[in-house]
Amino acid sequence: MxxxxxxxxxxxxxxxxxxxxxxxxxxxxxxxxxxxxxxxxxxxxxxxxxxxxxxxxxxxxxxxxxxxxxxxxxxxxxxxxDPKSGKPARVGYRLKTDKNGELVLGTNNKPIKVRYAKKSGESLDN
Structure with a gap:
């Protein structure tokens, strides 16, 4: 969900x-x-x-x-x-990366999925 x-x-x-x-x-x-x-x-x-x-x-x-x-x-x-526009937006998932573009791994050595608003590309998870 x-x-x-x-x-x-x-x-x-x-x-x-x-x-x-x-x-x-x-x-x-x-x-x-x-x-x-x-x-x-x-x-x-x-x-x-x-x-x-x-x-x-x-x-x-x-x-x-x-x-x-x-x-x-x-x-x-x-x-x-959407945190940027204040309007309803659809949600997408992408893998979390650091400043160098490398994937950030979680506690189980799997990449962390982050939610983002498709309209603005703004991240929903902090």
Whole structure:
């Protein structure tokens, strides 16, 4: 999966795709990925896909009531934000190299793969 926890993503499909301001301008909703569920291809994004959950009173929550919380959204409905342009971009992989152009090896003597935004060529991993 090309999305990791901590990435900033934009919603590109679904009911939470746009937010409209007072002037009527539509902009894409964005948020930070809180958790990734690779087995179901879903991600939990901060402030996106809010659902109401009816909670009965418990010892931890005396009042109970209706809580709003984020629900997971399918990974195909979000795109990583390009750090250079601030727009949604596709993700590619390349091998990490040092200043001399030699491959950087990881702990298991394999080259390290790094994600990059295809639009600008900017690296997504630090």
């Amino acid at each position: 090309y999305i990791k926890a901590g990435d900033t993503v934009a919603v590109i499909a679904g009911r939470d795709q746009f937010v409209t301001d007072k002037k009527g301008n539509k902009t894409r909703k964005t948020g930070r990925v809180l958790r990734v569920y690779p087995s179901t291809d879903r991600v939990l994004v901060e402030g996106i896909n809010m659902v109401k959950k009816h909670q009965r009173p418990t010892q931890a929550n005396d009042k109970g009531g209706i809580l709003e919380k984020e629900a997971p959204i399918h990974v195909s409905n979000v795109a990583i934000i």
